[in-house]
Amino acid sequence: MSTLESVHLEITSYRYLPMQLLLSLCGMDIIYPDIIYHIDLKSTASFTRTNRPQKAMLYLIMAFVFQQSRLCKQRLSKVLTWTRNISSPVSSVATQRKHALSSILTSSLTAQSHCLHWDTSTPSKSTAKRHFSQKSPFEQPSVFDTEYERLRLRRNKHIRMHPDGHGKDILPGNYVIKKHPKTGQERKVILEHALGYFWALKELSLTDNKPILSNECIIPAAEAEKFPTLTGLHCLNDEIVNIPDFFTRNNLSKDATAQCTLVALSCKDFGAKLLPSWTKPFDEALRHGGDSHKYETVRITINEGRIAKLLSPLIVSGTRKNVPEEDHERTLLYYGDAGEMRDILRMHNIYTGYVFLVDGIGRVRWAGSGEGSEEEVQNMIDFARELTKPPQKFSRQSNKAGPRVGKKFPPQD
Template sequence: MSLGRIVFSRSPRSERGLLSGWNRNLVNDLSCNGPRQPTTRVMSRCYKLHTCSTSKSVVSPLLRSNICGTPSSYQSAAPSLRSFSEGPSSSEEDDWGAEYEALTAQRNKNIIMNPAGQGKNILPGGYVLKKDPKKGGYRKVILEHSLGYFWAIKELATTNKKPILSNNAVIPAAEAEEFPFLGDLVNLKGEAASIPDFFTRNNRSKDASAKCTLVAISYKDFGAQLLPSWIDPFDMAFRKGVNNEADRYEVVRIIINEGRMVKLLSPFITSGTKKNVPESDHANTLLYYGIDAEEFRDILRMHNIYSGYVFLVDGIGRVRWAGSGEGTEEEIHSMIGIAKDLTKRLQKQLPQSQNPRIGKRVQ
């Protein structure tokens, strides 16, 4: 009888449930030699699996104790182990509830999700709730596992490439939220930057009406090809047209590149981007190279990375309007009108005295 069969015959029901989705060959290759210092890998719904530093096999402390004996470091962790079939403990539910509320509170409440899309159902962290037909209730499932790996492409068809809808009017200043932070950016001239500080770098007076910035964000080439439908009319209305205050309007392109290999490919990505962006806009084209920008994406509800997104940001870095996909004539007209309203200076009038002073001039 092989070692794998011995293990599964001796393991309790909870252990069999835990390992039902794993490759049983990993157990056959399990090494019991050398020092073992447990590390923890956090899975969905806060379930925890433990692994030895000497092996890449991911097994529970109870299963490892059946094979290698029960080290003291694992004895304390074994009683707290729960299998997927048993469901989460009350403390784990409380931890996820608190984490979920904190992440949800960060989302921009003024962004309108398209009712025909899937974005309205996506939870922070890239999960969705799925009903369990056997046990009833709902459980948290990874987005791609529930909707499929091509859900984003399907959503483009159902929403006309607009995962979020454009605001019909300017977001009131009292309700406007600050643009989320994203660091480790670099422009096409090789200068480091971070947002939203980049939008307000020249506004020393901290005047909300001093400047309006059109922020255009893309993740894929398909989304980047949709953005000129917004950028070109904005340029013609404010920056390239007859306008004495062109310096009060700015376009900032942000290209998000996520993955573990993008750092190595960054020279090629930067070179290709320079060919597609006018040289006059190289200073305002920011590129992000990192493993993950999930929190930034979730705050602005940019769940579908195949579309393009646009935002109007006022002089102090607040989001006052949002849109996505390809701009229609009506949406572009509304965007330009809102940009004008954001830069409208208030007329300061001197207070007039209701009881003017009447008298002789003193000589």
């Protein structure tokens, strides 16, 4: 039986591939989410009408079509199509298929997508056995891995995640590691696909609305990380500000102990209703004394999605009615994607509220979430006072003369 060159197709992104192209690849490669199975084409017998693909192959293709891995978010520039010439002799079908795929790859893909890469290897012996590769695309360096590593390093390492919550298992980009129950193989899965679309509500019941545990002590100044940057926030007094610069706008001396800011963030109404348990005691204890200029409370509401941007006039008017006028300049609204900032601060659950203590130069020194208990609120107030204490100055004291040693001789004339 005559042999042919084995054609390997390495598909690094699987989205938007038409069914017609997938069926044309039946006899060559099987593509399954997160795993690429390379099948060596050994003979023309695999292309005959009598040798149809096995049921397992069809099941894998159907599973791929329905799951549609989301590794690549870029749409292909053109629709990939392939037309098989049924009237051609069987011996030349494989060759036509290889040339058809070559023309498809060169004409239909742009230089930016890099979705399909194919190469031809040396001819091998004739055999009908299919070879399945166990190599995963995650083992190869890619743009996804580079971005994942960058986001992982930017996460605040001093924020304590609840041991019973899902936040400790969430990877940058809203992925989780899922292990196959039979093979034990691990792969990255989208958060909603792995835990369900209502995972956040379930987490609130497991953690008592506290996916982040309050720090038991102040984060050391040498290890504290700066509050993540977010631009284009709208004040209720019609100003556009950026954070964390807004927190340190009054600290002209750039002294870390000059002030302390309590930042209260929420994404939903349920989380906003939990924040007064933190902000109200903070204001009563610190913002009505002689050192009230050292303390400030900033409330931030994050509105993600295009609909929120369209409804921004209604959101602003409703917020102004519910917020006292003296707090308008310290109430910020944000419209847009804040996923990276939330990932850095480990705010994965958008249904609760979060609070942070920020020092005079914009560093996060304490964090908490949910509804504050009496002990947590008192610790927060004590930590805020400690952050505004001036550093102690150690003065060098002169050593006093000790007792005289030796015999005293009378002065000689």
